[in-house]
Amino acid sequence: MLEYALLAGLVFGLYFSLVGLGLNLVFGVMRIVNLAHGDFLMLGAFGAFWLFNLYHLNPIATVFIALAVFGALGVPLYYLLVPRLQRARDPEMLSIILFFGLSQVIEALATVGFGPSERSIPGRVLGSGPVHVLGQTFPAAWMVSAAASALAVLGVYFYLYRTRLGYLTRAVMVHREEALATGIDVHRVSAIAFGAGLALAAIAGVFAPFMLGSATPAMGVDLNIQSFAVIVIGSLGNPLGTVLGGILYGVSLMFMQTYFSSWANLLPYLLLILILLVRPSGLLGRQVRRA
Amino acid sequence: MFRKLVFALLAASFAAFAGGARAAAAPAEIKIGTLYASSGNFAAISMPVHYGLKLWVEQMNAEGGVYVKPFHKKIPIKLIAYDDQSNTATAATLYNQLITQDKVDILVADSGSPLTSVAVPIARDHKMLLIDQTGTGAAFFSKDNPYIVLMSDPVSSIWPKYVADFLTQEGPKLGIKRIALLYATNDFTGTQANAVRGFIRAAHAPVEIVYDQGVPTNTTSYTVIINNIRATNPDAVITLGFPNNDISYLRNLQDSGVKFKWQFAIYPGLETEHLEKTVGVKGLEYVYTYTPSSVLEYKAEFGMSLPQFRAAWDKKYGEGKVAFGFNSVAGYTTGLVLQKALAGTESMEQLALRKAIFALSGKLKTIDGTFELNDEGAQIGEITPLGQIVPDGKGGLKFVVVYPPAATTGKPVYPAK
Structure with missing residues (x-):
């Protein structure tokens, strides 16, 4: 049971790295809290559901569509919302209120459009039969989702550390005003990061029916809480710290389900409290400042 | 002659006054207040119930209203419904609003135990009879609270009786000795889990519970839990959860x-169409479940038959956003009970309404089965037989009732293929 919980936690944790990655990227670059993150994830899940049902499109193909559509959606949404927020005295607090409102609107529209019930995609679409790993068996869909999550994390790493745009993005993450003073087009960099954040949320959404059983218009709220736990554990503002946060969250969740299953939903809150008390900057907090 | 004339005039004016007073006392509408959850965790069980009730209201109003005995006439129904978004705090505020601001004549709870639980003390404090549609938590009912009646589902403390009876009486013959019990920790399924334990212990049968764990209702990942259950080597597994739990678990x-x-789950039976779409036909094969009134046709002595109700539902809600199932029947049944009660009540006082509803106990037979209440207002009729979902040979599924013996339509397939 112990080995299974550990391995399942690693797999699940990789997925949760992807769930939190976009949220942390947006916070790291813009210092705003996108409380609608979980709702964009939900839209990705419903997108995958409808594309599969209408055109039998494999969710792997939907990943690329989600990347393009939500990436493109993020840029105008950034210019519509974020620069106004950043002119305010307390953009972080205002962003919480604004994106909470946006979250409510998205959920309400999704409920009207899709209905309130759970929707799902058959697990066999991502591979039939269980997969054997180190003597344990896991659903094939889990392994594919975890692999896709790992690829997405590597993609973000490549973007941040191996591209010119990534260097500029990290410069903005370290100090927005200094980046502006050196002539970096901060809004352009931020808009692309915002689009990337939404795209990552939507990609996580594509795999949600496989990892979370189903998708509903209301799923965003729970996912926001879990995403926050993940990024606070890793370190707020450090996208790659999200991986550590995700894995720690995943493993802890599986151990909770094994030994204290009734209390498993307290885990995100317990971890948040623990990290904020012991190491408020997150496990990789120091690296944030160096970016 | 003059005195007779004066008397006749007085008598005529009294009669006119009395008639006028009676007409004035009859309200222009009967206000039924209720809540529904269009979004959130309980939307999937709330909307079908609400739509079922709405269908009954529209049918009544199309016929000129519902007959109300104290006024000897049909009166149109005004359904006042607010969206609680599956939030118990919002629901509490809205229940209060229905009672104190809207001053509804009849208070109907939202579907399911979590959203009914907040209504129970509010209704009691305001001395309003709570028409509990599907909130089956046993803690809602007590001898000292006359302000609640359960309409459409059996109370959770007796609902799983046939499941436990099957396992304790038929199970040992099949080789079932070890039972695993997994439940979501809420009033609905928590009470059912307690009931299962109680029935199994009381039976003194050669079976033991080898796994007994609760999980939060919002649990979406069961792979590790399934592995933990497997490690206990059970012969039978009972899982008690809401639709989101059953979907995730079975997937x-x-x-x-x-x-x-041997695998039991609640919602493959209660919301079969919905689970067929989300879990898939293969994932439901050989699962044991409650055989609900939306599948097993009871002879309705009042209201529409099952095929008629299904046709009316499809005509009105055919777009498929809200699935047809046990909960839609439950909402419609609530309407039927209210219709009968209003036709029999001596007044619109809450306790008179309660008395009228209790008078139906054991006598009212609808598409939901026999309506029967215990002293505390809990539903003890309408118990769903234990069924097994098996392939129908045409790529679909069918129900086979396997318990109680008087209702069986086939033999259980054990072990599951």
Whole structure:
């Protein structure tokens, strides 16, 4: 049971790295809290559901569509919302209120459009039969989702550390005003990061029916809480710290389900409290400042 | 002659006054206040119930209203419904609003135990009779609270009786000795889990519970839990959850390649169409479940028959956003009970309404089965037989009732294929 919980936690944790990655990227670059993150994830899940049902499109193909559509959606949404927020005295607090409102609107529209019930995609679409790993068996869909999550994390790493745009993005993450003073087009960099954040949320959404059983218009709220736990554990503002946060969250969740299953939903809150008390900057907090 | 004339005039004016007073006392509408959850965790069980009730209201109003005995006439129904978004705090505020601001004549709870639980003390404090549609938590009912009646589902403390009876009486003959019990920790399924334990212990049968764990209602991942259950080597597994729990559990079970010899879950029976779409036909094969009134046709002595109700539902809600199932029947049944009660009540006082509803106990037979209450207002009729979902040979599924013996339509397949 112990080995299974550990391995399942690693797999699940990789997925949760992807769930939190976009949220942390947006916070790291813009210092705003996108409380609608979980709702964009939900839209990705419903997108995958409808594309599969209408055109039998494999969710792997939907990943690329989600990347393009939500990436493109993020840029105008950034210019519509974020620069106004950043002119305010307390953009972080205002962003919480604004994106909470946006979250409510998205959920309400999704409920009207899709209905309130759970929707799902058959697990066999991502591979039939269980997969054997180190003597344990896991659903094939889990392994594919975890692999896709790992690829997405590597993609973000490549973007941040191996591209010119990534260097500029990290410069903005370290100090927005200094980046502006050196002539970096901060809004352009931020808009692309915002689009990337939404795209990552939507990609996580594509795999949600496989990892979370189903998708509903209301799923965003729970996912926001879990995403926050993940990024606070890793370190707020450090996208790659999200991986550590995700894995720690995943493993802890599986151990909770094994030994204290009734209390498993307290885990995100317990971890948040623990990290904020012991190491408020997150496990990789120091690296944030160096970016 | 003059005195006779004066008397006749007085008598005529009194009669006119009395008639006028009676007409004035009859309200222009009967206000039924209720809540529904269009979004959130309980939307999937709330909307079908609400739509079922709405269908009854529209039918009544199309016929000129519902007959109300104290006024000897049909009166149109005004349904005042607010969206609680599955939030118990919002629901509490809205229940208060229905009672104190809207001053509804009849208070109907939202579907399911979590959203009914907040209404129970509010209704009691305001001395309003709570028409509890599907909130089956046993803690809602007590001898000292006359302000609640359960309409459409059996109370959770007796609902799983046939499941436990099957396992304790038929189980040992099949080789079932070890039972695993997994439940979501809420009033609905928590009470059912307690009931299962109680029935099994009381039976003194040669079976033991080898796994007994609760999980939060918002649990979406069961792969590790399934592995933990498998490690206890059970002969039968009972899982008690809401639709989101059952969907995730059954999908994880199928995807992880684990096959339990005997598997029970609630919602494959209660919301079969919905689970067929989300879990898939393969994932539901050989699962044991409650055989609900939306599948097993009871002879309705009042209201529409099952095929008639299904046709009316499809005509009105055919777009498929809200699935037809046990909960839609439950909402419609609530309407039927209210219709009968209003036709029999001596007044619109809350306790008179309660008395009228109790008078129907054991006598009212609808598409939901026999309506029967215990002293505390809990539903003890309408118990759903235990069924097994098996392939129908045409790529679909069918129900086989396996318990109680008087209702069986086939033999259980054990171990599951």
